[in-house]
Amino acid sequence: MQQHTTVIDKAAMALSGGLMLLGVVVLGIVEILAGKPYSAAPLTNDAGEIIATPMIDPTLRTGLVLAGILVLALYGLYKLVVPMENEATTAQQEITAD
Amino acid sequence: MSYQAANPLADEFELELGGAWTAYWLAFLRVVTGWWFFHAGVTKLIEDGLAYTYGPAYLRQMTGTALGPIPVLMGEHLGWLIQAMVPLGETLIGLGLMVGALVRLASVFGVFFMSLFWIGNAEFGHGLVNSDFMGLLLFMTMIVLATGRYYGLDAIIEKTKLVKRHPKLRYLLG
Numbered sequence: 274m275q276q277h278t279t280v281i282d283k284a285a286m287a288l289s290g291g292l293m294l295l296g297v298v299v300l301g302i303v304e305i306l307a308g309k310p311y312s313a314a315p316l317t318n319d320a321g322e323i324i325a326t327p328m329i330d331p332t333l334r335t336g337l338v339l340a341g342i343l344v345l346a347l348y349g350l351y352k353l354v355v356p357m358e359n360e361a362t363t364a365q366q367e368i369t370a371d
Numbered sequence: 372m373s374y375q376a377a378n379p380l381a382d383e384f385e386l387e388l389g390g391a392w393t394a395y396w397l398a399f400l401r402v403v404t405g406w407w408f409f410h411a412g413v414t415k416l417i418e419d420g421l422a423y424t425y426g427p428a429y430l431r432q433m434t435g436t437a438l439g440p441i442p443v444l445m446g447e448h449l450g451w452l453i454q455a456m457v458p459l460g461e462t463l464i465g466l467g468l469m470v471g472a473l474v475r476l477a478s479v480f481g482v483f484f485m486s487l488f489w490i491g492n493a494e495f496g497h498g499l500v501n502s503d504f505m506g507l508l509l510f511m512t513m514i515v516l517a518t519g520r521y522y523g524l525d526a527i528i529e530k531t532k533l534v535k536r537h538p539k540l541r542y543l544l545g
Contacts (some may be wrong), residue, residue, distance in 0.1 A: 282479065296499070297500060301498065301499065304462050304476075310496055311498075312496055312497055313495035313498065314493075314494070314495040314496040331493065331495055331499065332435065332436060332437045333437075334499055335436070335437045335489070335490055335499070336437030338504075339486060339490070340506075341439055342511075343480065345511070349479075349514075349542070352542055353539060353542055357538055357539060
C-alpha cells in the first residue's frame with residue numbers, strides 16, 4: 274500500500290523524534306562525556322551520601338521526551354479534526370461532477 | 372531494484388504489515404502488554420476495590436518533575452477520582468489490549484499512565500531508558516501500528532457499518 278505523507282506528517286515525525294532522541298540519546302552522550310555519574314541519577318557512597326550529581330538535570334531530559342510525546346498527541350488530535358484523505362477526494366469528485 | 376524507504380526489508384524478508392509473522396508478533400506483543408496492565412489493575416481491584424489510596428499519595432510526592440505542579444494538584448484535588456480510576460483504568464486498558472478492542476484509545480491512556488510512572492518513579496540509576504520507559508514505548512507502538520487489527524476485535528469492529536460511516540473511528544480503534 275502506498276502511503277502519502279504530508280508536510281504535517283513529516284513535521285510531526287521530525288519534531289517528535291528529534292525531541293525524544295535529544296532527551297534520551299544526545300544528552301545521554303553528553304552525560305557520559307561529562308564523567309560520573311554516567312546516568313541521570315546521583316552517585317552515592319556506601320553511607321548514602323551523594324558524591325556526584327548528573328551534569329544535566331533529568332527533569333530537562335524527561336521534559337524533552339514528554340514534549341515529543343505531546344507533539345504526537347497534538348498530531349493525533351489534528352488527524353481527528355481534519356477531513357480524511359479519501360473524504361476530501363470524495364468531496365472533490367462530487368464538486369467536479371456538479 | 373527499487374528502494375522502499377517505508378519498508379527496507381521488503382525485498383529480502385517480506386516483512387509486510389499484513390504478513391503472517393508480523394501479525395503473529397504484534398498480536399502477541401499486544402496481549403502480553405495487555406496482561407501486564409490487566410494484572411496490575413485487577414489485583415488492585417481485588418485488594419482495595421475502587422479506593423486505591425496509594426494513587427493520590429503517589430501523585431502528591433511527584434514534586435520537581437518535568438510535569439511541574441500538575442501531578443501534585445491532581446493528587447490533592449482529584450484524589451477520589453484517582454483512587455477509582457487507577458485500578459479501573461489499568462484493568463480496562465489491559466482488557467482492551469488483550470481482546471484487541473479500542474486498542475489505540477486504550478493505549479493513549481496507557482501512555483498517560485506510563486508517563487506518570489516513568490517520571491514519578493525517577494529510577495534513573497541505570498539511565499533514562501528503564502522498564503517504565505520501555506512500557507511507555509510499547510503503548511506508543513500499539514498506537515502507531517494499530518495492533519488491534521491483528522487477531523483483535525478491532526479487525527471486526529472496523530468492518531461494521533458504523534465505522535464505515537465514520538471512518539475516523541479507526542483512529543481510536545485499530
